[in-house]
Amino acid sequence: xxxxxxxxxxxxxxxxxxxxxxxxxxxxxxxxxxxxxxxxxxxxxxxxxxxxxxxxxxxxxxxxxxxxxxxxxxxxxxxxxxxxxxxxxxxxxxxxxxxxxxxxxxxxxxxxxxxxxxxxx
Amino acid sequence: xxxxxxxxxxxxxxxxxxxxxxxxxxxxxxxxxxxxxxxxxxxxxxxxxxxxxxxxxxxxxxxxxxxxxxxxxxxxxxxxxxxxxxxxxxxxxxxxxxxxxxxxxxxxxxxxxxxxxxxxxxxxxxxxxxxxxxxxxxxxxxxxxxxxxxxxxxxxxxxxxxxxxxxx
Numbered sequence: 001x002x003x004x005x006x007x008x009x010x011x012x013x014x015x016x017x018x019x020x021x022x023x024x025x026x027x028x029x030x031x032x033x034x035x036x037x038x039x040x041x042x043x044x045x046x047x048x049x050x051x052x053x054x055x056x057x058x059x060x061x062x063x064x065x066x067x068x069x070x071x072x073x074x075x076x077x078x079x080x081x082x083x084x085x086x087x088x089x090x091x092x093x094x095x096x097x098x099x100x101x102x103x104x105x106x107x108x109x110x111x112x113x114x115x116x117x118x119x120x121x
Numbered sequence: 122x123x124x125x126x127x128x129x130x131x132x133x134x135x136x137x138x139x140x141x142x143x144x145x146x147x148x149x150x151x152x153x154x155x156x157x158x159x160x161x162x163x164x165x166x167x168x169x170x171x172x173x174x175x176x177x178x179x180x181x182x183x184x185x186x187x188x189x190x191x192x193x194x195x196x197x198x199x200x201x202x203x204x205x206x207x208x209x210x211x212x213x214x215x216x217x218x219x220x221x222x223x224x225x226x227x228x229x230x231x232x233x234x235x236x237x238x239x240x241x242x243x244x245x246x247x248x249x250x251x252x253x254x255x256x257x258x259x260x261x262x263x264x265x266x267x268x269x270x271x272x273x274x275x276x277x278x279x280x281x282x283x284x285x286x287x288x289x
Contacts, residue, residue, distance in 0.1 A: 009248070010224040012217065015207055016154060058227070058246050085231020088241015106228050107153040 001029035002051035002121045007040035007067060008033075008083070009059040013106070017054060017083060017113075024114040027121055037062025041070055050078055052120055055100075057084040057091065065095055072099035079120045083108070139236075139283065140164075140268050143190075146232035147272060147281050150225060155206050159274035169193075169269070169280060171258045176218065178226035181247035186237050187286045189261070190230045192222065194279035196253065201275055214253055223249030233283060 004021065006014050014033045021028045032048055034040035036059045044050065053071070057064035068080055079101040082092070087105040095103060104116050144161045151157045176199045179191040194202070196214060203211040203221040211217050227249045238244040252259075261267055261284045269282040 010220055010227070012203075012206060012221040012224045019208060058248070060248055085228050085234075086241055086246070087231060087235045088238055090240035090242040092241070094242075106231060107150045109153050 001027045003030040003032065003049055004028055005032045005034065005040060005043055005048075005050045005053045006055075007035075007037060007053065007059070007064070008056040009035050010056070011035075013056070013083075020108070020110045020113050021117075024110040024117070026114065026117055036060055037064065037067030037070065040067055041074075044071065044074075044076060044078075052117065053078055053080040054083050055080055057082055057086040057095065065091075065098055068095060068098045068100050081116060081120070136268055139285075140270055142233060142236050143229070143268060143270055143281055143283050146229050147192075147270070149232070150228045151274070154228065155202055155225070157202065157205055157274050159272040159279070162271040162273060162278075165269045165271050165280070170260050171256070172254075173256050175199075175257075176214070176222050176251065176253035177257075177259055178222035178224075179250045179252075180226045180230035181250075182230065182234060182237070182244050182285075183247070184238070184244040185287075186244055188284045189282075190226060190233055190284075191259070191282045192226050192229065192279060193259070193282070194222070195277060198275070198277040198279055201277075219251040219253070223251045226251075229281065237285075 006017050008014050018031050032043050034043050038061050055064045055067055082095050082100050082103040085106045092103045102116055140163050151159050172193055174196050176196055177193045179189050182188045200211050203218045206221050230246050234244050267284045269280055272279050
């Protein structure tokens with residue numbers, strides 16, 4: 001079972017992702033939530049054990065690209081999957097070169113979560 | 122309301138084609154995230170700028186193209202949409218309702234952005250803005266560059282509008 005951190009400024013989207021993870025039958029234990037990259041870094045710095053991070057890109061305060069760079073700069077190698085409306089090739093390439101493991105385009109289905117995340121859990 | 126000829130030329134899209142992208146994006150967002158299947162009633166017969174007991178979610182574009190994509194719906198329908206999205210009963214205008222309508226606008230913006238910008242770096246999306254009220258108007262300063270698509274779901278109507286302008 002895995003602990004997952006969801007970083008998204010939309011509380012609605014955090015709830016939908018949480019529900020979809022369980023609907024997809026993924027081995028999920030604890031789900032932690034953060035409203036932007038700064039909060040996400042705070043969760044990681046608090047010492048909570050996280051096996052997978054799901055992050056939006058377009059967020060206030062600290063966006064998903066900055067968040068990925070900051071996580072990697074801290075030496076944390078936890079897989080990060082971008083779940084975002086930002087499906088452009090260049091943005092996804094930038095996220096991947098910054099250290100993201102994969103990306104999922106919103107809107108998504110539980111099957112798409114299963115396909116992308118199942119191999120990481 | 123129709124798409125300005127310059128915009129149509131610069132985007133290489135006719136009004137009907139762009140409307141088709143907005144319709145596809147709206148139906149995809151609703152079917153996968155809201156669990157509803159809205160039917161479009163394009164074209165819009167009468168321009169609409171005044172809304173009563175409604176909620177509007179908007180996301181702006183900036184860069185190669187600038188503009189706004191917006192969703193306008195009666196509060197009564199927004200409550201049904203939010204309840205369906207969250208799997209929880211939502212019976213008042215609150216943060217959940219505002220966030221859900223804003224997130225729908227955000228996903229619509231992302232889908233349209235993908236059509237306008239394959240790479241994604243030359244067009245930026247804003248954070249969603251949501252307004253609601255008993256009686257308000259929404260006006261575009263360049264309303265001729267606008268496509269508005271009416272939809273019907275669970276017997277109620279909502280609108281999705283797209284205003285576009287070629288960047289400087």
